[in-house]
Amino acid sequence: xxxxxxxxxxxxxxxxxxxxxxxxxxxxxxxxxxxxxxxxxxxxxxxxxxxxxxxxxxxxxxxxxxxxxxxxxxxxxxxxxxxxxxxxxxxxxxxxxxxxxxxxxxxxxxxxxxxxxxxxxxxxxxxxxxxxxxxxxxxxxxxxxxxxxxxxxxxx
Numbered sequence: 001x002x003x004x005x006x007x008x009x010x011x012x013x014x015x016x017x018x019x020x021x022x023x024x025x026x027x028x029x030x031x032x033x034x035x036x037x038x039x040x041x042x043x044x045x046x047x048x049x050x051x052x053x054x055x056x057x058x059x060x061x062x063x064x065x066x067x068x069x070x071x072x073x074x075x076x077x078x079x080x081x082x083x084x085x086x087x088x089x090x091x092x093x094x095x096x097x098x099x100x101x102x103x104x105x106x107x108x109x110x111x112x113x114x115x116x117x118x119x120x121x122x123x124x125x126x127x128x129x130x131x132x133x134x135x136x137x138x139x140x141x142x143x144x145x146x147x148x149x150x151x152x153x154x155x156x
Contacts, residue, residue: 019142023067031126033045
């Protein structure tokens with residue numbers, strides 16, 4: 001039982017790291033001398049790296065908010081898991097933790113879908129970067145983790 005709890009805890013920490021890196025990294029869209037993330041649009045010109053803030057369009061602000069919410073809910077889920085680990089009655093299930101984790105997965109999925117649909121195709125040949133891929137990798141892991149919390153019982 002201890003190994004299962006340790007495995008779930010490590011999975012949870014990996015998901016949290018993936019969410020933080022995907023939100024903070026500047027590689028949601030890359031191509032040529034440009035890179036775009038949720039916060040800045042950067043270009044390399046004449047050997048210099050110049051960044052300007054991301055647009056104030058509603059869709060990018062929605063993606064920013066959803067990714068931050070996914071990080072917060074994943075963190076609160078981790079805190080709830082640690083609390084329930086020591087306070088939950090024997091045989092109880094980690095429902096509260098599971099709800100927060102599944103909500104985090106829904107938020108990251110919605111953010112990635114909005115970015116996929118709304119990201120501008122300006123003809124520069126830009127492709128989705130590693131931060132975008134990390135967000136999509138975090139989604140199923142977060143969902144699986146939430147489902148594990150539903151099934152998991154605290155043993156005596």
